[in-house]
Every structure is written in C-alpha cells, then in structure tokens.
Amino acid sequence: MVNATNIGRPMVTRRNRPRSGHLAARGIVVSLLCLCFLLGGCRESRTDVQVTGPAIEFTGVPTVSRSDALGDAAKLSTIKGRVIGARPGQQIVVYARAINGYGQWTWFVQPFVRDPWTKIQSNSTWRSSTHPGGQYAALLVDPGFQPPWTTALLPTQGVAAVAITQGWPPIWQSWWFPLVCVLAAAAAIFALYGVWLFRVTNTLKLRFEERLAERMRVAQELHDTLLQGVISASMQLDVAVDQIPADSPAQPALRHILQIMGQVIDEGRNTLRGLRSSTESAPDVELAFMRIPKELGFDHKTAYRVVTEGTPRPLQAIVHDEIYSIGREALVNAFRHSGASSIEVELEYAVNGLRVLVRDNGCGIKPEMLRLGREGHWGLSGMRERAEKIGAKLRVMSGASAGTEVVLFVPGHIVFRDPPSNGRWTWLPKPRLRIAEHEVPK
Amino acid sequence: MSEQARIRVFSVDDHPLLREGIAAIINNQPDMFMVAQAANAQDAIAQFRAHRPDVTLMDLRLPDQGGIEAMIAIRAESPEARIIMLTTFEGDVDIKRALEAGARGYVLKSMPPKELVEVIRQVHSGKKRIPPQLAAQLAEHMSDEALTEREVEVLGQIAGGNRNRDIAERLFITEETVKVHIKHIMEKLGASDRTQAVAIGVRRGIIQL
Numbered sequence: 001m002v003n004a005t006n007i008g009r010p011m012v013t014r015r016n017r018p019r020s021g022h023l024a025a026r027g028i029v030v031s032l033l034c035l036c037f038l039l040g041g042c043r044e045s046r047t048d049v050q051v052t053g054p055a056i057e058f059t060g061v062p063t064v065s066r067s068d069a070l071g072d073a074a075k076l077s078t079i080k081g082r083v084i085g086a087r088p089g090q091q092i093v094v095y096a097r098a099i100n101g102y103g104q105w106t107w108f109v110q111p112f113v114r115d116p117w118t119k120i121q122s123n124s125t126w127r128s129s130t131h132p133g134g135q136y137a138a139l140l141v142d143p144g145f146q147p148p149w150t151t152a153l154l155p156t157q158g159v160a161a162v163a164i165t166q167g168w169p170p171i172w173q174s175w176w177f178p179l180v181c182v183l184a185a186a187a188a189i190f191a192l193y194g195v196w197l198f199r200v201t202n203t204l205k206l207r208f209e210e211r212l213a214e215r216m217r218v219a220q221e222l223h224d225t226l227l228q229g230v231i232s233a234s235m236q237l238d239v240a241v242d243q244i245p246a247d248s249p250a251q252p253a254l255r256h257i258l259q260i261m262g263q264v265i266d267e268g269r270n271t272l273r274g275l276r277s278s279t280e281s282a283p284d285v286e287l288a289f290m291r292i293p294k295e296l297g298f299d300h301k302t303a304y305r306v307v308t309e310g311t312p313r314p315l316q317a318i319v320h321d322e323i324y325s326i327g328r329e330a331l332v333n334a335f336r337h338s339g340a341s342s343i344e345v346e347l348e349y350a351v352n353g354l355r356v357l358v359r360d361n362g363c364g365i366k367p368e369m370l371r372l373g374r375e376g377h378w379g380l381s382g383m384r385e386r387a388e389k390i391g392a393k394l395r396v397m398s399g400a401s402a403g404t405e406v407v408l409f410v411p412g413h414i415v416f417r418d419p420p421s422n423g424r425w426t427w428l429p430k431p432r433l434r435i436a437e438h439e440v441p442k
Numbered sequence: 443m444s445e446q447a448r449i450r451v452f453s454v455d456d457h458p459l460l461r462e463g464i465a466a467i468i469n470n471q472p473d474m475f476m477v478a479q480a481a482n483a484q485d486a487i488a489q490f491r492a493h494r495p496d497v498t499l500m501d502l503r504l505p506d507q508g509g510i511e512a513m514i515a516i517r518a519e520s521p522e523a524r525i526i527m528l529t530t531f532e533g534d535v536d537i538k539r540a541l542e543a544g545a546r547g548y549v550l551k552s553m554p555p556k557e558l559v560e561v562i563r564q565v566h567s568g569k570k571r572i573p574p575q576l577a578a579q580l581a582e583h584m585s586d587e588a589l590t591e592r593e594v595e596v597l598g599q600i601a602g603g604n605r606n607r608d609i610a611e612r613l614f615i616t617e618e619t620v621k622v623h624i625k626h627i628m629e630k631l632g633a634s635d636r637t638q639a640v641a642i643g644v645r646r647g648i649i650q651l
Contacts, residue, residue, distance in 0.1 A: 205605075206605070208636070208637075209603045209604070209605055209636070210603055211603075212600070212601070212603050212636060212637055212640060213601075213602055213603020213604075214603070215637075216601050216602070216603070216640070216651070219644075219651055220651050223530060223651045224457065227530060228457040228459055228460045228530075228551075229457075229459050231460060231463065231530075231551045231552060232457070232459040232460045232462055232463030233459075233463070234463070235463030235464065235466060235467050235555055236462070236463050236466045238467070238554070238555045239466045239467055239470045239555070242470060243470070262552070262554075265552045266552065269530060269531065269552060272530075272531075272644075272651060273531060273641070273644055273645045317635075317637070
C-alpha cells in the first residue's frame with residue numbers, strides 16, 4: 001500500500017451555512033412544549049394540602065371517567081388514606097365535589113348525610129365509601145364537629161387538617177394520552193426530517209447556483225478567446241487557400257483543415273450555447289460509467305461491466321454529477337489498487353431511491369484503513385463527504401481477498417427528477433428537491 | 443477597379459484577432475476594402491462619422507455598450523447607414539431586435555467567408571439579407587411571448603449565479619416578486635430549471651454570454 005497515491009479531493013468549503021428550516025424548528029419546539037405541558041399537568045394533578053401540624057394523605061382514590069365523576073350518584077367506591085399526628089378522638093370527614101341541581105360546584109359530604117364520619121384505625125389509616133366526584137377532600141376534625149351536608153366552601157372551623165385530590169383519573173391514564181405522545185413524537189420526527197431535507201436541499205441549491213455562475217464565466221471566457229481566435233484563423237486560412245493555385249498539391253489538404261476547423265467552431269458554439277449539455281437533458285449515468293475506464297486509460301485485461309436494474313429515471317443533474325464523482329473514485333480505487341480481474345457497477349433504480357454498487361474481486365482494503373478512514377487515502381473521505389452532501393448513504397465493505405464493495409444509496413426524493421408515477425408512498429406529503437421554483441407541465 | 447467603385451467596409455469588433463480575420467477576407471475581395479476598424483461602440487460612432495463607410499459590420503457584443511445600441515446611435519445620425527450584425531450565435535431575440543432597430547443583414551461569424559462577402563455585396567446594393575438558417579430560427583419563435591425587460595434583467599442575474607434573495611436586493615424588489623418573475627420566465631421559455639432557462643436565454647439571445 002506504499003504506492004497508494006493521494007486521490008482525495010480538496011474539501012469544498014461552504015460559503016454560507018444554510019439556515020435551518022424555521023417551520024420545522026418551530027414544529028419541534030411546539031411538540032416539545034406540548035409534552036412538557038402534559039407531563040407538568042400530570043404532576044400538579046395530585047396536590048396534598050397541609051394546613052397545620054397533622055396531615056392527611058390519600059392512598060386510594062376511585063378513578064372513574066370524567067363523565068362518571070360528574071354524573072352518576074348511585075355508584076359507591078372506596079376511598080382511603082392515612083393520617084399523621086391525629087389526636088385521639090379526632091375523625092375524618094370525606095367530601096366529594098360535584099355539580100348540584102343549580103349547576104354549581106358543591107362539596108357533598110360522604111358517603112351518606114346520616115353517616116358522615118370515618119373512623120381512624122389504630123394504624124393511622126382510614127377508609128370510607130364515596131360517590132363519584134370531580135374532587136375529593138378529607139378533613140381531620142375534632143370530636144363534636146358537625147359537618148354541613150353540602151357546602152360551596154370547605155369548613156375550616158374545628159378542622160385540624162385538610163387534603164384535596166382530583167377525582168378523575170390522572171392525565172397519563174386517559175385513553176388519548178398515548179395517542180398524543182405518539183403524535184408528538186411523530187411530529188418531532190417529521191420536523192427533524194424536514195430540517196435535514198431543508199439543509200441538504202439548500203446546500204445543493206447553493207452549489208448549483210455557484211456552478212451555474214462558474215459555467216457562465218467559463219463559457220464567456222471560451223467565447224472571447226478560443227472561439228474568436230479559431231474563427232479568425234479559419235477566415236484567414238480560407239483567404240490563404242484562395243490565393244494558392246487551384247492545381248497546387250496543398251489545396252486538398254488545406255481544404256480538409258478548413259473543414260475540420262469549421263466542425264470545431266460548430267461544436268464549440270454548441271457547447272457554449274448549451275452551457276455543457278449534461279445539465280439540460282437528463283444525463284445517462286450508465287453510459288457515463290461505461291466510459292470511465294477508457295477515459296482514465298485503464299487496461300482492458302480487467303473484465304468490466306455496468307448493469308442496470310429497474311427502469312431508469314431522469315436524475316437531478318447536480319446529484320448525478322456527485323454520484324458520478326463518487327462512482328468514479330470507487331472505480332479508480334478498484335482499477336488502480338485492487339488488482340481485481342473483474343469489476344462491476346450495478347445501478348439499481350428502486351422505488352425509494354437509486355442504489356449504486358461498485359464491486360471488485362480484488363485484494364480488498366485493509367480493515368484498519370476502512371475503520372480509520374485515513375484522510376485522503378483511497379479517496380474514502382472524499383467519497384463520504386460527497387455522499388453526505390447529497391444526503392446519501394455510503395457503505396464500504398471489504399475483506400482480505402474477498403474484494404471490495406462500495407454501496408451508495410441516494411433517496412428518491414433527492415435523486416429523481418419526477419415522482420414515481422404509481423409509487424406506494426405518493427400520498428405522503430414529501431418535500432421534494434426543487435431547484436426550479438416552478439415546474440412547467442410539459 | 444477604382445478606389446471609389448469598391449465597397450468601403452467598416453468593421454466593429456472588440457476581438458483584435460477576429461478583426462484581423464475579417465480584414466483578411468474583405469481585402470482579399472477585388473470589389474471591397476477595409477476602410478476602418480473600431481473596438482467599441484464609442485469608437486464605432488466616431489469612426490463612422492469620420493469615414494462614412496458603405497457597409498458596417500457590427501459585433502453584437504461590445505465592451506462599452508451593445509452593438510444594437512451603437513447601430514441605433516449611428517442610424518440616428520445617418521439613417522441611410524447600411525449595417526450588418528456579425529455575431530457568434532443565432533439567437534432569435536437578438537435577430538429580431540437587430541432587424542427592428544434597422545439592421546440590413548445578420549451574419550454568423552462561423553459562416554463561410556464567401557457567404558459573408560455575398561451578404562455585404564447585397565446589402566450594399568440596397569437589399570436586406572438574412573441567411574436561411576437564421577430565418578428559420580426567427581420563424582420558430584415568432585409567436586413566442588417575449589420576456590419583459592424586468593424578466594430579462596432577472597434572467598441575467600440568475601446567469602450570474604445569484605440567489606433569489608440577492609436578486610431581490612440588487613433589483614430593489616421583494617423576494618416574492620423575484621419568484622413570480624422566475625415563474626413567468628420558466629413558463630415563457632419552457633424551461634424546467636434555472637440552468638435550462640439560462641441556456642435557452644443564451645441560445646435565443648435574450649441574454650448575452
């Protein structure tokens with residue numbers, strides 16, 4: 001591995017960090033606040049109120065639904081608790097709060113008007129029956145206390161301690177609570193996904209615009225220098241050919257040169273006008289990969305093939321460029337370092353994205369090299385960086401003498417220009433990579 | 443042929459190499475000669491005044507202002523001036539603008555020199571001349587809706603690699619307005635993204651390289 005040259009690419013510095021999606025961020029904040037509120041609400045729902053020295057605590061409260069708590073007067077349930085610091089002779093009076101005949105919240109003594117007392121057991125616990133209510137109150141009262149049957153406000157005279165608790169089930173036990181949690185979590189995930197997508201899209205847009213400006217500059221440069229020069233040379237050659245006698249042996253040769261120059265001028269003009277055609281029409285990835293070994297001047301001894309699976313779909317031009325660069329890097333590694341006898345590229349057009357596989361049967365990459373991903377070596381870091389930029393996943397699998405497999409997966413909404421015609425997920429509101437602000441139906 | 447009888451040709455182009463080539467062609471013809479050359483619009487107007495050439499070959503792109511603007515300035519002084527636009531690209535919008543502004547001919551630099559001198563002769567004899575391939579290009583987009591001045595401006599900014607926000611700042615309009623302009627540009631040009639819009643704009647001469 002001594003001669004493994006540095007084939008990594010220079011880092012592309014980002015000029016501007018893309019702003020995160022405000023909407024998505026707001027979504028996260030809102031859902032988190034919702035959760036906090038819900039959980040906070042739960043904690044507050046059981047508050048024990050302590051008046052003086054002695055204290056009452058509920059250990060068992062009937063849990064019924066809200067509608068039962070406000071209506072059903074025929075039902076009796078058990079309510080129980082403990083008392084700390086009660087003097088001998090003191091008793092408990094239980095109240096349940098419900099809506100009376102005039103539509104007002106009222107405390108009703110429990111369980112029955114004729115029997116409002118609850119004895120404190122020797123082990124400081126108490127136990128009674130109660131009708132359902134929105135709230136329950138337990139009062140520690142002195143002997144001889146006469147509890148009112150109903151009251152808007154709890155009595156305080158002759159009361160040593162009071163405890164109040166919610167009558168309906170705590171919020172986390174309600175049927176809709178898990179649903180809200182799931183929804184909040186889903187909202188958070190969607191929001192995060194939105195932020196991620198926004199970033200990827202924004203980075204791509206930025207690079208796309210930079211690239212467009214760069215292409216215009218290059219085109220202008222070529223137009224002003226090369227093209228004008230060649231046109232001028234061609235004009236002057238034309239004049240010179242005219243001045244040579246018609247029977248001169250140089251005539252046909254010069255005419256041929258003129259013809260070639262004409263072709264060069266036409267090609268140059270077309271290239272400049274198209275600003276490089278690859279961005280205009282959907283570029284053919286398969287063809288591009290087919291050409292790579294020839295372009296790089298690699299030998300023909302290695303068996304090389306490109307396989308396409310699925311129906312090819314038009315790709316986003318800028319994403320295509322990145323895929324091509326990553327694949328090319330992988331191929332350079334395979335051809336130059338693996339010593340493989342067979343190298344294969346597989347392009348798989350799936351419903352949810354494009355998978356590019358570069359596989360060889362060569363010597364493999366050393367595991368420590370893979371793990372450490374040493375900067376520059378094998379261009380691995382460059383490939384990873386590129387993949388990350390377009391929101392793609394890159395995996396490199398390699399074993400000694402088992403060859404190397406580089407798998408790149410780019411999600412469909414990033415890589416494909418058009419949505420799948422009858423995909424399963426078309427109902428999902430999926431943000432798409434829009435470089436154009438507007439797409440014209442053809 | 444006497445000096446007076448020959449067609450006196452004036453060449454305006456900012457590329458010295460190209461002027462050299464055109465001069466070689468013109469001076470090689472027995473019936474014409476190069477009377478003067480200019481490299482920018484300002485110089486072109488002054489030289490025209492001084493030399494009163496029979497036929498002027500005008501580049502579409504000049505460093506100080508457009509060739510069409512220079513032609514308009516010259517024709518304002520001398521309405522009879524016979525001017526041929528000589529350019530690299532056959533953009534229909536350029537051709538239309540040039541003809542509307544009074545150009546007598548429109549020729550591509552890449553055409554064979556024989557065609558160029560033929561057009562010069564015909565224009566000198568008072569005819570108008572557009573090569574067939576340019577006429578076809580013109581006809582193809584005859585019914586297309588033209589971009590407004592503002593839209594052309596926005597397209598030029600896109601070609602400069604500006605983002606919507608930058609364009610809005612430069613043109614003193616809101617980002618929303620920029621988006622509406624871009625939407626209209628895409629529709630009118632039949633483009634599906636920014637690069638394509640720029641490419642079509644360059645090809646049709648809506649914006650210049």
